[in-house]
Amino acid sequence: MRQKTVAGNWKMNKTLPEGLELAAAVLDGVKGLAPSARVILAPAFIHLQAVAALLKGSPVGLAAQNCSPEEKGAFTGEVSAGMIRSCGAEYVIIGHSERRAWFGEDGPLLQKKITRAISSHLVPIYCVGETLEEREAKRQFDVVQGQLQEAVFHLDPEQAGKIIFAYEPVWAIGTGRNAAADQAQEMHSYIRTILAKKFGAHLAASASILYGGSCNPQNAAALFAQPDVDGGLIGGASLNAADFLSIIKSAN
Ligand code: PEP
Numbered sequence: 001m002r003q004k005t006v007a008g009n010w011k012m013n014k015t016l017p018e019g020l021e022l023a024a025a026v027l028d029g030v031k032g033l034a035p036s037a038r039v040i041l042a043p044a045f046i047h048l049q050a051v052a053a054l055l056k057g058s059p060v061g062l063a064a065q066n067c068s069p070e071e072k073g074a075f076t077g078e079v080s081a082g083m084i085r086s087c088g089a090e091y092v093i094i095g096h097s098e099r100r101a102w103f104g105e106d107g108p109l110l111q112k113k114i115t116r117a118i119s120s121h122l123v124p125i126y127c128v129g130e131t132l133e134e135r136e137a138k139r140q141f142d143v144v145q146g147q148l149q150e151a152v153f154h155l156d157p158e159q160a161g162k163i164i165f166a167y168e169p170v171w172a173i174g175t176g177r178n179a180a181a182d183q184a185q186e187m188h189s190y191i192r193t194i195l196a197k198k199f200g201a202h203l204a205a206s207a208s209i210l211y212g213g214s215c216n217p218q219n220a221a222a223l224f225a226q227p228d229v230d231g232g233l234i235g236g237a238s239l240n241a242a243d244f245l246s247i248i249k250s251a252n
Contacts, residue, residue, distance in 0.1 A: 004224060004231040004251040005164065005208055007040035007063060007125060008238025009093060019047045023054050025241035030060055030248065037231055037251035040091055040125075041238075045079050052088025063091035063125060066099060069112035081113075081120035092117050093233075095127045095151060097170045107150025114151050118159050125164045125233065126151060127212070128191070132171035140169070141190055148194055157199040165191060165209045166233040172213025174235060181222045181229075184211045188228035217246035224251050 014022060023041055030039055042063035043051050052062050068078040084092060094113045099105045110126075117124045128147040130140040144167070152160055167187050172178050179187075188209045196204035211223050212233035223229055231251050237243040 002206065002208060002230050004037040005040065005210055006035075006037050006231050006244075006248045006251050007042060007091070007093075007166075007210065007233050008244055009042045009063075009065060009096070009212075009233055009235050010044065010239060011065065011098070011235060012044060013239055014043065014047070016047055016050060019043050020050060020054060022239065022241055023051045023060075026244055027055060027058055027060055029241060029245035030058070033245065033249060033252075035248050035252050037248055039248055042091070042093055045084075048084065048087040048089050056088070061091060062089040063093055064089050064122075065093045065096070067092045067094070067113060067117055067120075067122070069109060069116050071116065081117045081122050085120050085122055090121075090123060091125055091164070092122045093125045093127065093166075095147070097127060097129055097168055097173055101170075107147070110151040111154060114155070114163070118155070118162055123162055123164060125166055125210070127166045127168050127233070129168040129170050129173075129213070135169065135171060140187065144187060144191065145194055148191070148198075153198055157203050160195070160199050161203050161206070163207070165195075165207060166212050167191060167209060168212035168233060170213075174214070176214050178214040178216075178219050178223070179211065181219075181226050184223055184229055185226035188226065188230075192228055215247065217243050217250070220247040220250035 040061040064084040067081040095110045130143040208230045210233045215232040216237045
């Protein structure tokens with residue numbers, strides 16, 4: 001059976017003291033709950049080291065929200081996968097729809113980022129998902145298939161097996177309008193089919209595919225009960241420890 005994962009994407013929220021307070025509250029709650037789910041926090045780059053120190057030795061994992069495709073060098077303002085790893089993070093979110101939409105991140109760039117993350121011993125959390133316009137045009141499956149193809153299909157099965165996938169319909173992110181459980185299940189099952197065709201049945205059966213998009217304490221249980229939904233990538237609701245812990249409980 002696949003382990004469930006609940007990851008909190010804090011985006012550009014929380015000062016350092018606020019982030020440490022939130023991480024400490026989540027850690028406390030996780031210690032009490034001893035959840036079967038894997039729990040991951042993704043604060044801003046600048047807070048990674050401090051949050052890593054707080055989480056050290058605990059079951060809570062740490063993710064960055066982005067990384068450079070380059071190894072090192074004259075790329076002012078960028079942060080490399082190796083730097084992230086050296087700060088104590090083990091995961092990195094790649095291809096979030098906000099980065100695709102606001103920072104022009106496209107398939108070729110994301111392909112490089114995924115390769116770089118894996119070679120730097122970070123686990124990519126690769127986000128895919130269609131816009132509302134694409135869903136209304138019934139293009140959601142083609143879009144998601146394309147996003148997988150352009151960023152992940154160059155890998156061999158061993159490398160691809162390291163990736164955590166996140167289906168995040170853009171129309172559900174931060175909108176309060178989550179995908180219905182059956183819509184999420186339909187897409188997660190489709191993603192698993194694509195992975196099976198490209199990388200084989202074993203990889204497809206063991207891949208973690210998270211749902212993201214207005215997941216909250218009220219809807220998490222129904223989403224996580226779907227057979228192909230292996231937990232969630234949580235934005236807004238991860239900024240409040242009680243809400244996030246309630247979602248973690250739903251993944252048990
Ligand atoms: C996200 O940005 O990854 C996300 C899922 O956001 P929200 O939960 O706020 O919709």
